[in-house]
Amino acid sequence: MSKHVVIDPITRIEGHLRIEAVIDDNNVIQEAYSSSTMFRGIEEILKGRDPRDCGLLAMRICGVCTGTHYQRSIEAVEHAFGVTIPKNARLVRNLMQGGLYIHDHIVHFYHLHALDWVDITKALEADPKKTVEEAQKWAKLSGQRPWNASEDNYAAVQERVAKYVKQGRLGIFGNAYWGSKAYKLTPEQNLIGLSHYLDALELQREVAKAQAIFGGKNPHPQSIVVGGVTCVQDIKNPVRVAEFKDIIQRALKFTKQAYLPDVYMAGTMYADEALAGVGGGLGNFMSYGDFNLDDLPFYDSAKLFPSGVVMNKDLSKVYDLDQTKITEDVTHAWYEGTTNKHPYDGVTNPNYTGFKEKKDGIAYLDTDKKYSWIKSPLYDDERMEVGPLARMVVGVARGDERITKYVTTFLKNGNLPTKVLFSTVGRTAARAIETELMCEEVINWCDELAANVASGDLSTWTEFDFDKVAKDAQGYGMAEAPRGGLGHWVKIKDGKVMNYQAVVPSTWNAAPKDYKGRLGAYEASLVGTKVVNPDEPLEIIRTVHSFDPCIACAVHIVDTNGKELAVYKVDPLGGCRA
Structure with missing residues (x-):
């Protein structure tokens, strides 16, 4: 008889993440679902503000990768202004x-x-x-x-x-x-x-x-x-x-x-x-590229980590990245609508539909419908994994001498074949490399x-002359965060932010199923994994942690109806109490 395992919350991460897995009689995971159980707000807060101030607010998306959100936001505005x-x-x-x-x-x-x-x-x-x-x-x-x-x-x-x-x-x-x-x-x-x-x-x-x-x-x-x-x-x-x-x-x-x-x-x-590829997951890897090596605009500069897309673990072929092919789907996310939208036109309207009815005292995700606060990003209508492993894979596929040297040295020293990279172990090793x-x-x-x-x-x-460049403009800042590809998109009208969207690494990796029922990176990495003891699902924790989840980054909405959620009184001597 199959067993339905719930791990909520996944600990030792940033934010609130729930993983559900259906495990068969042989203790092999047959189905897996990733759900962010929190929502918060930044993007809506940025609307109507001076675009030069966006970075200071956008870095609050996360308490860990503050600096990289800050820089991506600033770069998006610089791109819009042509600076x-x-x-x-x-x-x-x-x-x-x-x-x-x-x-x-x-x-x-x-x-x-x-x-x-x-x-x-x-x-x-x-x-x-x-x-x-x-x-x-x-x-x-x-x-x-x-x-x-x-x-x-x-x-x-x-x-x-x-x-x-x-x-x-x-x-x-x-x-x-x-x-x-x-x-x-x-x-x-x-x-x-x-x-x-x-x-x-x-x-x-x-x-x-x-x-x-x-x-x-x-x-x-x-x-x-x-x-x-x-x-x-x-x-x-x-x-x-x-x-x-x-x-x-x-x-x-x-x-x-x-x-x-x-x-x-x-x-x-x-x-x-x-060697068995446990935790390998999607096999599709994407890197935005990072660290400018010359003094050209970021979108034209040579980079330490090259950009690109590798499909199906095929290192013999790499595709150029085209940011216009990035969309976000909300079919299985707690937002209104289902249509894929590019971040410039992104809409963040909450539509929380809740969990299924409780069974044996446990409320399970309604996985046939909406079950996460994270949207499902797609690149050219494909699911992608991002992160250090993606950067190493794309670098090797590009023939980048620097990255190839570090990766091949590691594999040679450990007497390991290339295929071990496509696993939980490989994802962990990529960070060390x-x-x-x-x-x-x-x-x-x-x-x-x-x-x-x-x-x-x-x-x-x-x-730069703000009055001239900030009338009506749009721009994006795209590079990598430690956890993977991070992009900020901004539309500016009459010198103020009209729309703002961020698509972050854990949006790519921790997302739920998309409109075609295809799994997100976490979900795909868990299917097929054998668990020694379903009551102590260490293997699930290990694989999910190998992505370094940052759920706070992946969800940035706010109650735009002005509903009062809580009132706090700050006592300078006694702390903060509700």
């Missing part, structure tokens, strides 16, 4: 965006995803001496010494966590499927992962500081404006540039000595799943910025 930014501004934006990638990827792997591979409780059974030897083995694959590997350190980590266990509470490691047979690492390997989890807490704080050097603060930086950037004094100060570079160099060292070896370790121990690449490129941009300033170029902003 090209100076070299220093381009480099600083690349540094801020690169810092975000590095921070996001390290936090994702260790603090949001690693515990899907690492059994914390088994780490307490490890022999610290054998753990050192194990760490050396995996670091050697990339020609490195292991990060923070000593008997004393590993023993101290065990003692630290054992205290939580003895007290009957695991704190940040609580409420997990510890002991599940779906875990495959040895006790020593689990201890390595646990140790690096704690080390990464310190590192991510430092990388966040780096983002604030040019952004003014983190999250929600303040230094990007239409036409360039405002952090003039930080650009002119070689000490600030050197400080940023030093932090990224430490991140690169951690990536080489801990992150990559840990992914080699996990990939090897879960190689059977990777990209982090190493990103660290090294950011370091180069630091040197490029310092040299350009030293040559006497202090320009950070391009002047």
